[in-house]
Amino acid sequence: SQTIHQWPATLVQPVGSPLSLECTVEGTSNPNLYWYRQAAGRGLQLLFYSIGIGQISSEVPQNLSASRPQDRQFILSSKKLLLSDSGFYLCAWSPESRAGGPETQYFGPGTRLLVL
Amino acid sequence: SQKIEQNSEALNIQEGKTATLTCNYTNYSPAYLQWYRQDPGRGPVFLLLIRENEKEKRKERLKVTFDTTLKQSLFHITASQPADSATYLCALDYTGGGNKLTFGTGTQLKVEL
Numbered sequence: 609s610q611t612i613h614q615w616p617a618t619l620v621q622p623v624g625s626p627l628s629l630e631c632t633v634e635g636t637s638n639p640n641l642y643w644y645r646q647a648a649g650r651g652l653q654l655l656f657y658s659i660g661i662g663q664i665s666s667e668v669p670q671n672l673s674a675s676r677p678q679d680r681q682f683i684l685s686s687k688k689l690l691l692s693d694s695g696f697y698l699c700a701w702s703p704e705s706r707a708g709g710p711e712t713q714y715f716g717p718g719t720r721l722l723v724l
Numbered sequence: 725s726q727k728i729e730q731n732s733e734a735l736n737i738q739e740g741k742t743a744t745l746t747c748n749y750t751n752y753s754p755a756y757l758q759w760y761r762q763d764p765g766r767g768p769v770f771l772l773l774i775r776e777n778e779k780e781k782r783k784e785r786l787k788v789t790f791d792t793t794l795k796q797s798l799f800h801i802t803a804s805q806p807a808d809s810a811t812y813l814c815a816l817d818y819t820g821g822g823n824k825l826t827f828g829t830g831t832q833l834k835v836e837l
Contacts, residue, residue, distance in 0.1 A: 696765075715766060716767055
């Protein structure tokens with residue numbers, strides 16, 4: 609069966625510090641991968657998605673970046689965190705799309721980031 | 725721009741009653757719509773998917789309807805239980821490519837004894 613891992617679970621970082629969140633998926637190949645952010649009491653905001661190694665689409669301009677160095681690994685990074693980067697970060701995967709989907713998304717446990 | 729609307733106010737119902745949650749969307753006619761459940765501090769979990777040619781879909785105590793004329797989906801939980809308390813999100817693929825979902829902000833359901 610497929611599983612998705614995210615770490616760390618919780619992170620407290622000072623403003624201006626770098627960030628690296630990692631997500632890995634097991635039990636599937638060529639997944640679509642996604643990074644979302646959920647601010648307190650808000651909906652899910654899609655940040656990045658990837659359909660393959662090195663293929664990243666950015667949804668929202670910001671100081672975050674994403675990379676996919678391996679098929680089942682997705683990394684979210686920042687060189688300098690802002691206060692507004694605080695939130696709940698969720699990684700998700702879906703099966704490789706088949707001619708228009710639909711595809712269900714499967715979410716990881718999330719990382720709660722607090723920038724002080 | 726695309727917009728998905730869900731009731732922002734929490735829905736409180738008594739155990740055993742039927743909970744009905746609403747999802748309205750604009751500016752697009754999606755081929756399918758999905759519902760997810762999210763518990764506090766956890767990632768969303770997929771519940772049901774309904775296609776545009778399916779007026780209704782059922783799974784155990786869950787029922788989803790999809791009215792493409794009204795641009796609305798209703799999500800029903802029958803014989804509700806306290807364990808059903810959570811936030812429920814609807815999601816649409818506005819791209820039509822099957823790759824990306826846009827999520828509503830969700831409706832919090834509280835089932836009381």
